[in-house]
Amino acid sequence: MNVVGASVRRPDALEKVSGRAVYTGDIELPGMAHGKLLASPYPHALITHIDGSNARRLPGVFGVLTRERLTGMDPYYGADIKDRPIIAMERARFQGEPVAAVAAVDLETAEAALDLIEVEYEELPPLTDSLKALEFDAPLLHLSNLCHEASYAWGDVERGFAEADRVFEDTFSFPMVYHYALEPHVCIAKFNGDGLAVWSSAQHPFLVRAELARIFDLPLSKVEVTVPYVGGGFGSKSYSKIEPLVAALSREAGRPVKLALTVDEAARMVRRHSAHCILRTAVRNDGTFLARECRMVLDTGAYADNASTVNDRCAHQVAGPYVWPNLKVTSSAVYTNSVPAGSFRAVGGPQAAWASESQVDIIADALGIDPVELRMKNLARYGDEVRKGERPLNADMTGALQQAVEAIQAGAEGRQTKEEDALDRQGPSLRSRTTGAWVKRGVGVACSILGAGAAAASTALVRLHMDGSATALVSSVEMGQGSRSAFGQVAAQSLSLPLDQIVVIASDTVAVPYDRSTGASRSTTMVGLAIQDAAREIKAQLLGLATTHFEAPEEALSFDNGNVVFGGESISYGALIRQMFGSAAGELMGRGYVTPGTGGLGQTPILWESAVGAAEVEVDTRTGAVRILRYVSASDVGKAINPKSVEGQDEGAAMQGMGHTLFEELVYEDGQLLNSNLVDYRVPSFDEVPEEFETILIENEDGPGPFGAKGVGECAITVVAPAVANAIFQATGVRIRELPLTPERVWRALRQEETASDGADVSPSL
């Protein structure tokens, strides 16, 4: 193995740093119109009248999409439940919901046309509090405000609680956050003859294809979804977002239409589910976990999107990486008059881990047990049945925890030494230390597992050209995660070819074979396996040609660097192809299929993604400001195909987690979103990056993916908030159960702490 495992340069690097990479927004089609949206100013209102005729008469306007134009098609779409209208029908359910769309010769004309659309609204009382959604007199957004209920249980929770020495009950809340991909949603749609072509910043081109085929009643072969480079997704571009609207607008305008959302609009397309969670945990005095009970409410906003998936997965993750003899989780996803929530990196994970891993430290503190020790005691071991009926844990959690703790301590100690701190060193356990009168330091950890929701449904095609170079065609979207590097490495290794002879092509549903989606940490595993399978088929063909060429049996042949070798002789792949085609012509194709029938992939989850986060923080007790001095992220990745890319994914997940940990929150007032821009919505900047960031990759080559790889890039986001909150507790003795940990919130908690009792003793009933 010389290519797999090397941190080779990304093939998209040069294009991206030189500004030549093409994103959807860069594409111009002949005759293309530009779209703009008219949005509801109200979070909840009947649309009593809408008339686009004046706008239609404006010169330069090619089409105005109003609700009555959505004929001959299904005007509703959605990932799990098809309840979201392409544009609002009888009523608008969130502020910013499109009620009309215009396609015009340019954006100025489109904007002028928006002003000419007549709309009359009748305001309805908005439902803005998810905890009130299921109350008897709550305004009803749909037939019910309960979008989806997930429950998940085993053992006998009642008995677990009865047998416990101690029971802990805490309430946690997690904010609405926005993905803030640097590229807002962009889509171009064009009806072509009897088909539809779409270019979109979409993570799931094949799911978009299926949705558009359904909406417009077309065979899949007549819908083409092309995804150029995507400027970040993180789930915000999962499933169909603006594609149905843009396609309908193109149909209305009779020409290609581009719609590029502003950040303000994109923040009204999708967000992460905010959550409220009451968590009860029963333990023995020695720290043994006996039972856990959880009641979760997720705010899914105005429409369902993939709420049932998120809700199921959130419920699934409340158990954390521990073996629970008894468990009971109920989670409700409820509608409110806010932006619809959907997939976001590690769907459901941060909400669940925030509660679970904060409470582990609360328990440790109450029992007087070191939080690392408490985790070590209860962590599932390799092979344990960590969720009933599912694949046993195939990740080394205790190893990851051990390494993360050692690394964070070494860092903290190094700092101490370096600063010639006058304080005594406090040994290997994780305890708070004080660096100054008002600046307090602490270390915290958290750990988590994520049952990758990766469906075993990928294909690949490898083309071996007559000069021996190769093209691997896969449908993973390159949205910054570096999948093309990894696939190229897998292809090179599997084909026994130099990496520089390989090109990876992705993401045009017409040309490139099926892949379910880019998300759920699935690509390296699933698509990587498909590439390996395709390479096997190519090699079988090469062997067939070479047995004829050498008049030798297959067993006597081997592959080496683009050649088939027989004893002291060899022939290049290209020469074998040229022989087959009788001239300088031709190519070989190899197909790769990954299905639930592919060895071992029938059981869910396909893999357990894992993460340990350890944070050393500094709290300024005068201001409440929290600085993360050092962060260690440890993940069992099986095998890092491209270690630098894997570290990048892991660091990226952790950094994004620092956002919702420290600053990020979509702020609503009376159903109006107030901070949908980079000035008012804080994402981590370079100032806020930890000075020291260490990623530990545990590689036992035991994953289901190619060369033992596992998925990565999601789970690390889940542990940041509890690790930081646990570190704040270690530093200050203050426990905060609500995110983000803004200076104001920390400051208030510090003030409250001076007067109040320990929050762990507060015991609201479930």
Next chain:
Amino acid sequence: MNVVGASVRRPDALEKVSGRAVYTGDIELPGMAHGKLLASPYPHALITHIDGSNARRLPGVFGVLTRERLTGMDPYYGADIKDRPIIAMERARFQGEPVAAVAAVDLETAEAALDLIEVEYEELPPLTDSLKALEFDAPLLHLSNLCHEASYAWGDVERGFAEADRVFEDTFSFPMVYHYALEPHVCIAKFNGDGLAVWSSAQHPFLVRAELARIFDLPLSKVEVTVPYVGGGFGSKSYSKIEPLVAALSREAGRPVKLALTVDEAARMVRRHSAHCILRTAVRNDGTFLARECRMVLDTGAYADNASTVNDRCAHQVAGPYVWPNLKVTSSAVYTNSVPAGSFRAVGGPQAAWASESQVDIIADALGIDPVELRMKNLARYGDEVRKGERPLNADMTGALQQAVEAIQAGAEGRQTKEEDALDRQGPSLRSRTTGAWVKRGVGVACSILGAGAAAASTALVRLHMDGSATALVSSVEMGQGSRSAFGQVAAQSLSLPLDQIVVIASDTVAVPYDRSTGASRSTTMVGLAIQDAAREIKAQLLGLATTHFEAPEEALSFDNGNVVFGGESISYGALIRQMFGSAAGELMGRGYVTPGTGGLGQTPILWESAVGAAEVEVDTRTGAVRILRYVSASDVGKAINPKSVEGQDEGAAMQGMGHTLFEELVYEDGQLLNSNLVDYRVPSFDEVPEEFETILIENEDGPGPFGAKGVGECAITVVAPAVANAIFQATGVRIRELPLTPERVWRALRQEETASDGADVSPSL
């Protein structure tokens, strides 16, 4: 068979008639520059000095390509011999040859920059007459002016002539003509990271890929050639034309560059070889053909392009569709200071058939034998070895001739009746008839075969989607010939699917598998077979899935309209795929390979394309104007996959042949091309279309292609000129041996006829 054989609507029809179809010229890339060429004003000159530095300093200019910039690459290219410089190096060899190229922000700036390039020339004597190219004191264009010599012989020609009753010797000439595709050459090139992407109006994307990879020393996997719709090719867009220059200019400019040639420039890119031919034929008095000897000179212009192929094929076609016991052909392709000549529909065929089929009528007239009878006597029969060592004739020439003659006579007789002509009807033989004092009518025929130069090197990929619809990926270029219809029909029939579920995608070398080229009448046969092969692989997979589903053996299963049937039960293709992938996901892929090893394709030619043309003309003896009243084209097409498309191809070829027959000729004076525009260069207009046009398709389902299809669309061009000249002779008794048959030339011949003897008696020595 319900789809194959039906004249279904072309899938590109709606886009094309509505103006929405995208051609290369329609494409705009972000940051794209626009290119212009600086051309040599001299047909032959040393470039003593060239300096682009003033042009480079002009604001808005991104790059100026002058000869010294062609470093780190091979500056020469060409289909058969790589002698054509990307831009002229030490000297220019034809008027209009590019000596520099500019890439600028817009065309105006690029044109302004052209004026700032300093060039100094030293004029050299031009070689303008191909017949003088091999003379001792001719100006030398390359190491030799002999570009290529082809010879082709069997039997004992000397003995054949010695045994003859009569020997006929005639000299014929064929003009330089231009393809006049409505879309001139357009190309966009873009260096991407470490690869090169090109969009081009190219007929042979994979040959362009190979040429660019060679020139820039890249693996094939890193060169992408995309071909959108092409607005006609006819061979003018074969191999590489402007692509190497545009790629080099993009490299120089550091950004994408588009170069769209004007018609004036495109006419200086490639043309058909003009020809001079001395043809000697030995016959018995009963009309039996004994021997033929031919000396041909083809003018290949300044550079070779594919001169050796054209020259070989022209020599190959001098024998016509007859069995010659003795044959000897020598053909020389020579360089001159004119536009390089290359492929043109039925390469080499019109030049050879013009001589051969004119002389057959000369012989018939001299022997007093009906020209149809003379042909019937000598025509090769099905299975005859019509060329030594090659595939026996697999076309029904006598049947086609019989049907064409009957059809042209029926038409002529119908006209006579309709006009209540006072003249006597003259029975079934083809003889002149007079319709008025100065208007003379006549009927003529000609027949021809073309050994299709189609290489057996095609592949296809068929993707069957989870809703049972399918995409066929092939690399044939859709340049108006309707290949996508035919491929869709072959795919539908082979997959047992409704046609409306199938989409055919072509022509992006990155995404779509290998095909050697679009030309030589090969696509329906070669690519059609590849699609069938791919469909077989799909069906094998479906059978595998269905045997599991039904628990039934393969033999008990059958296919019907998107379903696999077992007794009274059936399951759709889509359902089988969804079962395999365990959800609404996935697809099947089937690969198709066509190589010389594919059953029966090892022998050349793969098929004999055939044509019979019969023309009824009217000659105005006062003006020399010739009108084609009725034209019948008969071809043995094996099986017409889409009869309307096949007729369109056949009529198109005949119509294009009427161009060089009646008007078309590139006129040079002292090496300057005078008529490179639609005003001065006449192509047939609707006024000149025959009033009656009939296409007869002979379908014995005996071709090597899918469902017994054969190639079509080329051979019909070869017979028009001799059929019309033979008809003029029948009408007026005047034999013309030089094309085009302009009114002036016909008028002069008529005047000369009044005073001179029969040209058939002129006997220059070979």
